[in-house]
Amino acid sequence: MAFLEQIFNAIGDLTWGWSLIPFLVVLGIFFTLISGLVQFEFFGRMFRVLFPQPGDEVTGHISSREALLVSVGGRVGGGNIAGVAVAITLGGPGAVFWMWAIALVGMATSLFECSLAQLYKESNGDGTYRGGPARYIIHGLGPQFRWLAVLYAVCLIAAFGLGFNAFQGNTVAGAAQDSLGIDRLWTGIFLAVVTGFVVYGGINRIAKAADIVVPVMAIGYIAMALLIILINLPSLPGVLWSIVTNAFGLQEAVSGGMGAAIAQGLRRGLFSNEAGLGSAPNVAAVAWVRHPISQGIVQSLSVFIDTILICSCTAFIILLGDVYQPGVTDINGVALTQQSLVSHVGEWAQYYLTVAILLFAFSSIIYNYYLGENAMTVLTKHPIAVHILRGLVMVLVFIGAVAPGATSVFFFSDPMMGVLAIVNLLALTMLFPVGLRLLSDYRKQLKAGVEHPVFDVDAYSDLDIDRTAWADVKQA
Structure with a gap:
């Protein structure tokens, strides 16, 4: 076991420590500049998905809004509560500025990876779709790269489908025990049962659950923060000033100064919003939209909600x-975070945060499960495989909750996420010209006065696209 840990620690150091973060930052800036600041150009259009108009959703399909909320539910988790606190502790207030910066850049990366996931999605024949990096590697780069798609799928199952779900169960059980005195056993049973109910309903039930849970948790947490900001409004300018001055080394809050602020801000920001890591495209592909870029724009909003807001x-x-x-x-x-909340509004806030952690973690569990399921279908189409995965997820959520030490077994999760992110970024770089082609078509239609651009699959006959996945777009 010690030997395996050394191997995975080395993988983690090579990905997260040396290559991944610079790769994500450089590519994000490159995509932003080459695309003409696309995330800012379509910033207003992002919010339309929250208020759908007649015709924006088609019966029998997962809507763009539902896919967005599943994605937000996955991105928003413990990193938004504990991760930000760690970033501030180690990097000072300036880390917050660099979290904002990487989120704005990452919005472009997310737009392109999710647009490609839409382009190369596959129809299940029942109004639902599957897609993501594994499929745009196979259909976009060619069957000779299938081994790369398999590597991606294995890492996705290991990191998100299994490891991170055990950690989420552990987080919820720990919070419930510390603040409410609820034994870990009961929390574990509750989580496992509810998780089973949702995941056995497939993507439709997952989307419906997210449509309820995510708005409640996001709006509730934002409302609490706004209350605290109003209570401390005179202190707000000073806090904003400390964020900026610490970000650029004008004031040194912690040892390491500006370097620590940049390192922690970028690392925690990327870990939280997942832009470029290759996880969100799996969910982005399930939605029915008129044009691939439409869902890419929507997924940019997911990054904005995760980092800039939460x-x-x-x-x-x-x-x-x-x-x-x-x-x-x-x-x-x-x-x-918990003690800071209590200092603002009183002891009851610790119970409020426990409920918030429960909602955040549960939404992440069902999101992580779907990522694992989607990856499993790349490896095998046998239906028993999905049932095995569902059972494993329920068991691991339970074990993670009742046996905190058991989560140490999943030391491979972060390194595996690093590997799948590198694979995704390589594929994304090679397929970027295709993404630009989609963007050019979308802009051309808008310029011609088309309010809702429509994807014409016939114009992309040179690409390996599942035409049945786009068969009903022109009729809508």
Whole structure:
């Protein structure tokens, strides 16, 4: 076991430590510049999905809004509560600025990876679709790269489908035990049963669950942060000033100064919003849309919600309080967020945060499960494989909840996510010209006065596209 840990630690160092973060940053900036700042050009259109008009959704299909909420539910998790606290503790207030910066850049990366997932999606024949990096590797790069798609799928199952779900169960059970005194056993049973109910309903039930859970958790958490901001409104300018000055080394809040702020901000921001990591495209592909770029634009909004809104909420809760003292505070992670909340509004806030963690973690569990299921279908079409995965997820959520030490077995999760991210970024780089072609078509239709651009599959006959997945677009 020690030997395996050394191997996976080496993989983690090579990906997250040396190559992945620079790769994500450089590519994000490249995509942003070459696309003509596409995420800002279509920023207003992103929000239309939240208020669908007649004709925007088609009966029998997963809507763009539902796919967005599943994606938001997955991106928003423990990293938004504990991860931001860690970033501030290790990198100072300036880390928040760099989280914002990488999110704005990552919106372009997410737009292209999710647009490609839509382009190369496959129809299941029942109004639902499957897609994601594994499929745009196979159909976009060619069957000779299938081995790369298999590597991606294996890493996705290991990291998201199995490992991260055990961690989510552990997070919820720990919070429930510490603040509510609920034994881990009961939390584990509850989580396993509810998870089973949702995942056995397939993507339609997952989407319906996310459509309820995600708005509640997001709006509730944002409302709490806004309350705290209003209570501490006179202190807000000072906090914003400290974020900017620490970000550029004008003030040094922690050892390492500007370098620590950049490193922690970029790392935690990328880990939280997942732009470019290759996870969100799996969900983006399930939606019915008129044009691939439409869902890419929607998924950019997911990055914005995760980091610019939810992560900022945690940051302001911490920085507007008096619990956090730069370079002095020993409290870290979720405890720092929890104690900061209590300092603002009273003891009841710890129970509020426990409920928030439950919702955040549950939405992540069903999202992680779907990623694993989607990857499994790349490896095998046998129906028993999906049932085995569903059973494993339920068991691992339970074990993660009742046996905190058991999560140490999943030390491979972060390194595997690093590998799948590298694979996705390589494929994304090679397929970027196709993404630009889609973007050019979308812009051309808008310029011609078409309010809702429509994808013409006949214009892309040179690509390996599942035509049945786009058969009903022109009729809508």
